[in-house]
Amino acid sequence: MRDEILDLKDYKKIAVMGGTFDPIHYGHLVAAETVRHRLGIEKVLFVPTGRPPHKNNRNVEHDEHRYLMTVLATANNPYFNVSRIEIDRPGMTYTIDTIQSLKKICSDETEIFFITGADAINEIMTWKRVGELLRICNFVAVTRPGYDKDSLLRNMTGVENDYRINITFIEVPALAISSTDIRNRVIAEIPIKYLLPDEVEQYIIKFGLYKTAFENKPFFTFINQKLHTVLTPERFAHTQGVAYEAVNLAKVWGVSAEKAYIAGLLHDCAKDFDDKETLSLCYDYGVELDEIIKRQLYLAHSFLGAAVAEKEYLVTDSEILNAIKYHTTGRAEMSFLEKIIYIADMIEPNRPFYSGIDDIRKAAYEDIDKAVYLALKQTVDFNNGRNRIIHPLSVLAMNYYENHFIASK
Ligand SMILES: [Fe+2]
Numbered sequence: 165m166r167d168e169i170l171d172l173k174d175y176k177k178i179a180v181m182g183g184t185f186d187p188i189h190y191g192h193l194v195a196a197e198t199v200r201h202r203l204g205i206e207k208v209l210f211v212p213t214g215r216p217p218h219k220n221n222r223n224v225e226h227d228e229h230r231y232l233m234t235v236l237a238t239a240n241n242p243y244f245n246v247s248r249i250e251i252d253r254p255g256m257t258y259t260i261d262t263i264q265s266l267k268k269i270c271s272d273e274t275e276i277f278f279i280t281g282a283d284a285i286n287e288i289m290t291w292k293r294v295g296e297l298l299r300i301c302n303f304v305a306v307t308r309p310g311y312d313k314d315s316l317l318r319n320m321t322g323v324e325n326d327y328r329i330n331i332t333f334i335e336v337p338a339l340a341i342s343s344t345d346i347r348n349r350v351i352a353e354i355p356i357k358y359l360l361p362d363e364v365e366q367y368i369i370k371f372g373l374y375k376t377a378f379e380n381k382p383f384f385t386f387i388n389q390k391l392h393t394v395l396t397p398e399r400f401a402h403t404q405g406v407a408y409e410a411v412n413l414a415k416v417w418g419v420s421a422e423k424a425y426i427a428g429l430l431h432d433c434a435k436d437f438d439d440k441e442t443l444s445l446c447y448d449y450g451v452e453l454d455e456i457i458k459r460q461l462y463l464a465h466s467f468l469g470a471a472v473a474e475k476e477y478l479v480t481d482s483e484i485l486n487a488i489k490y491h492t493t494g495r496a497e498m499s500f501l502e503k504i505i506y507i508a509d510m511i512e513p514n515r516p517f518y519s520g521i522d523d524i525r526k527a528a529y530e531d532i533d534k535a536v537y538l539a540l541k542q543t544v545d546f547n548n549g550r551n552r553i554i555h556p557l558s559v560l561a562m563n564y565y566e567n568h569f570i571a572s573k
Pocket residue numbers: 431432435465466491492
């Protein structure tokens with residue numbers, strides 16, 4: 165499809181609004197319009213991102229959806245245009261390359277502003293040739309009202325003082341809307357109306373975007389709707405990733421995909437309670453916590469999770485409940501479903517990259533005991549590094565799978 169960028173030579177001030185726009189929503193649009201008005205920008209270019217470093221699962225068909233939704237959302241604003249510059253460029257996407265390409269089609273006097281969320285600033289400072297990037301364009305960080313930008317600036321590590329003064333902060337009230345939450349709502353069948361333009365909503369419905377639920381059953385909708393109210397948007401997305409990965413693993417290892425889906429969805433159902441709620445629910449549901457868990461209460465969510473799944477989500481299957489119960493510590497002689505949830509939690513598609521994840525991913529589909537051993541080792545090393553006490557169940561599991569894995573070689 166033809167790029168909308170034709171000629172930027174006549175403009176003195178343009179802004180680039182980068183983002184995945186998956187999907188684009190009113191938060192993005194209000195931010196762009198606010199910056200345009202406040203800084204006297206003549207043209208805002210929405211640039212759907214291509215392939216960022218560290219993400220290799222590029223989906224070309226989905227890139228086209230993101231682009232078209234952005235076109236639909238911006239069509240009625242004469243100051244807004246959409247560019248294919250990043251989604252059409254092969255290889256990794258670096259912002260510096262985008263800005264330099266744009267400079268070539270601007271006049272020498274054109275000032276370029278780069279609009280980004282304030283939360284992304286720290287990450288941006290790790291980008292390729294960030295010094296050069298900050299020299300050739302002006303950064304505009306959009307924030308929620310009341311955002312503590314002073315502490316952000318204090319915490320910016322490795323950034324020279326003169327970079328900091330190049331950042332303009334602008335408050336935008338609508339920034340509580342998030343693409344993650346919109347995707348989560350679609351999965352849980354919760355309305356997305358008034359969070360994004362009608363045209364984009366219709367587009368999502370027409371093409372069935374974000375419907376990742378493995379089957380449409382009232383029980384699954386019940387679980388997803390309830391989880392949507394108790395989990396943070398990020399945790400809900402993680403949960404969907406674990407359920408998706410668990411279903412794939414279940415098909416390979418001959419386990420019920422339905423059980424894997426339910427266990428994956430519910431494995432962290434008790435993780436977003438605060439300490440007080442966790443302790444009082446453990447008391448209510450008769451979940452006994454040993455001394456090590458009491459001292460490291462983050463471990464309680466899997467034991468409490470099994471009880472919550474039973475009492476509040478009406479799960480009666482003991483295999484599913486055990487998969488939830490042991491997903492944090494693991495244990496020796498785990499069932500296939502327990503192993504699948506333990507591993508899916510570590511390798512689901514939304515997991516940020518960590519060294520060793522590729523080996524666990526590969527082993528998960530070839531030699532599941534090896535994957536369990538690698539995942540346990542990864543977790544134990546991580547917790548040792550944080551001076552945490554390793555739970556005896558994890559120590560036993562580690563020894564068991566180490567021997568098991570070595571003996572099978
Ligand atoms: Fe967990």
